Amino acid sequence: MDYYLQQLVIGLSLGMVYALVAIGFTLIFGVLNVVNFAHGEVYTIGAYAGLFVVAAWAPPLAALLLAVLAVGALTGVGLERLAFRPFRRFTDEASLKSRAMREATLMSSLALSIIAREAIELIYGSQFQTVPLKLLLNEPIRLGPVTIVNGDVIIFVTALAMLLALQFVLTRTRVGLSIRAVSNNALGARYVGVDVDRTIAWTFVVGSAMGAVAGILVGLYYGAIFPSMGFNPGVKAFVAMVMGGLSSIPGAVICALIIGVAEALSTIFVASVWQELVAYAFLIVTLIFFPRGIFGGARERV
Amino acid sequence: MHTRRSLVILAGALALAAPAFAQQPTYRIGYQLPLTGNTAQYGQDFKNAAEIALERFGKAGKPFKVEIVFEDSRSDAKEGVAIARKFVDDKTIVGVLGDFTSGVSMAAAQVYKDAGMPQLSQTASHPDFVKISKWQFRNITTQAQEGPLNADWMWSQGYRKVAVIAEQSDWGQTVVSYFVDAFKAKGGQVTVSEMFNRGLADFRPIITKIARERPDAIYTGFFYEDGAQFLKQMKQLGATIPVHSTSAAYNQQLIALAGADADGMKLTATFLPNNPAANVQEFVSAWKARTNQEPGQFPAQAYDAVNIMLAALERAHPNVTRESLRDQLAATKEFPGVTGATTFDANREPAKQLMRAQVKGGVFAPIAN
Known part of the structure; x- marks a missing residue:
């Protein structure tokens, strides 16, 4: 029994990691409805920036997260300028x-992500970066028969804070209203006086800042910071978003947890090489049987 | 006046010497290795090792020069084959080193087999690699040698129930099969045998599964990065099962990444940088000067592979062809390398001595048992 409980807990902690990545990803890709495949690299940049800050100033964790948040926000601005804004230079109805x-x-976002990844590889090499061991978020905490680590708690709290803050912004504020307006009908939003460019830029700032924080947290959680570290969580976040119905952040978080738990529990029954297939299986099942996501999202298209 | 005359004489002498100098032949060797992509760190190490070997060779005043052409395969079999075709088409290239993984080396080997090009890999340890044709050589012990030796070692420590975990690759498969066969032949029991995909972030589900069966020890086939993750997460979950590994895990970075969590792991190795032998220390200091790090086993194997190739070239000189170079490679006997003396047997397999080591207080220390 303890064995299954431990696997379940590991699955939940895996799921929290995916959820953390999925939140920023879903905000841009799902909620704002802008196709963005560079989120994984924003995550990687967050991790490397965090490592750089640690090496230079060795600040406490909270200050480190703030610094990474800033780097992520800047990355978001740059990403939007380079890969997204040029495609909105025509404002006629047909183009919109x-x-x-x-x-x-x-x-364009895929191209930028490849450039970023290769650049990091050229500068730092493709090996794991050595993370100062005392910074790792893997202090074990024993709770009766199961073991978690302090990183699990930190990631849970961060993900929860991000989720609640975004839900509040999206449903209770004018900014959230304009994000949803742009997502729903960019032309209509423009006609009623929403500054579309500004709204999109701000969404990138917030989404990318969250992605960068996810990168450094997960980097310190596993102690694994390397150029292609964003790929796998990116895939999981994508699947979680699609399963959750594209535009729902709580839906993506819940589905990320489902994926994590399913992956951990799958090792009980099958060889662990199959673990990677779990997310893809979910994706296929969703696309075939739940084209609106398993919670019946608002939009037809998945 | 005097100076001017000597200058004239000097110039004349140079003019005479120049053709002789130009006649000194240059032999070209191809080296296919991953210089970018996920395994770039290994390829970069090989390149450094090759350049150290070449530099040393250049200083030795040999009657010919050697040039190495590096091509980036990204550890991708398709790229590897494309490079092999390129090397084969270049008539000035007489021999090839590489590739890194068994998979890519074996894919490229098909091209070298058809074209008749000697290929020496520093790391391709899949049993089938040298069986492809008489043109394939390697400078690494295979799991056929390491597996049974580790089975003996673990058995002699009283382990009877062992769990096995290895990466999902051609190489990983041989880690499992050679060890398991040897261990079962002794009457041992293998509780769990799991494969994982290289670069797996979270080993905790597998560790939990292994720990449930309460094995006496775990035998592992991984490279240092996966190894560091595995060892850290073992510690995290409070699993105190002894871990044994293969020479592939031998890398100082394993300890840098896992810290004290790596302590106690035992493994077999063919190269230890604290070996006092003069040639080992020469290589270690040249490596440190270049990279500020201690060399692991793979750079050492690459260094030896390049030197074995250079020695074969020297024996074949001045009639260097792909054919004669192959024959001279095959005739390699007791080559004094930093990974021990190397002799190729009739199957172009190197016989090497394996040492036993254990991680203790941040270093790989040689141990008797």
């Missing part, structure tokens, strides 16, 4: 309604 224009950012 064009799917091709909207989905062109799939390639």
Whole structure:
């Protein structure tokens, strides 16, 4: 029994890691409805920036997170300028309604993410960076028969704070209203006086800052900071977002937890090489049987 | 006046010497290795090792020069094959070193087999690699040698129930099969045998699964990065099962990444940088001067592989062809390398001596048992 309980707890902690990444990802990709495949690299940049700050000033964790938050915000601005804004330079109705224009950012964000990843690799090499051991968030905490680490608690609290803050902003404030307006109908939003460019830029700032914080937290949690570290969590976040119905952040968080638990529990029954397939299986099942996400999201398209 | 005359004489002498100098032949060797991508750190190490070996060779005043052409395979079999074709088409290239992984080396080997190009890999340890043709050589012990030796070692410590975990790759498969066969032949029991994908972030589900069966020890087939993750997470979960590993895990970075959590792990190795032998210390100091780090086993194997190639070139000189270089490689006997004396047997397999080591207080220390 203890064994299953321990696997369940490990699964929840895995799921929290995915959820942490999924929140910022869903805000940009799902809620704002902008195709962005560079979130994994923002996450990686957050981790490397954090490592750089640690090496230079060795600040306490809270200050470190603030610094990474700032780097993530700047990265978000740069990303939006380079890969997204150029595709919005035509404001006529045909361009604004064009799917091709909207989905062109799939390639531009992917291109930017490849450039960022290769640049990090050229500068730092592709090996794991050595993280000062005392900074690692892996102090064990024994709770009866199961073991968690202090990182689990920190990641849980951070993810919860991000989730609640975003839910509040999106549903209770004018900024949230304009984000949802732009997502729903960019042309209509422009006609009623919403500053579309500004709204999109701010959403990138917030989403990317969250992505960068996720990167450094997970980097310190596992002690594994390397150029392609963003790929795997990026895939899991994507699947969680699709499962959760694209535009729902709580939905993505719950689905991230489901994926994590399913991965951990799958090792009980099958060889662990199959663990990676769990997320893809969920993705296929969702696309075939729940095209609106398993909670029945608002939008038709998944 | 006097100076001017000597200058004239000097110039004349140089003019005469120049053609002789130009006649000194240059032999070209291809080296395919991952210089970018997820395994770039290994390829960069090989490149450094090759350059150290080449520099040393250049200073030795040999009657010919050697140039190494490095090509980046990204540890991708398709790239590896493309590079192999390029090397084969270049008539000035007489021999090839690399690739890093068994998978890519074996894919490229098919090209070298058809074209008749000697290929010496510093790390391809899959049993089938040298079986491809008479053109394939390697400078690494295989799991056929390491597995049974580790089975003996673990058995002699009284371990009877062992869990096995290895990465999902050609190499990882051989880690499991050679060890398990040898261990079972002794009457031992293998409780769990798990494979994982290289770069797995979270080993905790597997560790929990292994610990449930309460094995006496765990035998592992991983490289240092996965190894560090595994050892850290073992400690995290409070699992105190002894861990044994192969020479692939031998890298100072393992200790840098895992810290005290790596303490106690035992493994077999062919190279230890604290070996006092003169050639080992020469290599270690050249490596430190270049990278500010201690060399692990793989750079050492690459260094030896390059030197074995250079020695074979020297024996084949002045009639260097792909054919003659192959024959001279095959004739390598007791080559005094930093990973021990190397002799290729009839199957182009190197016989090497394996040492036993244990992580103790931040270093890999040689141990008797």
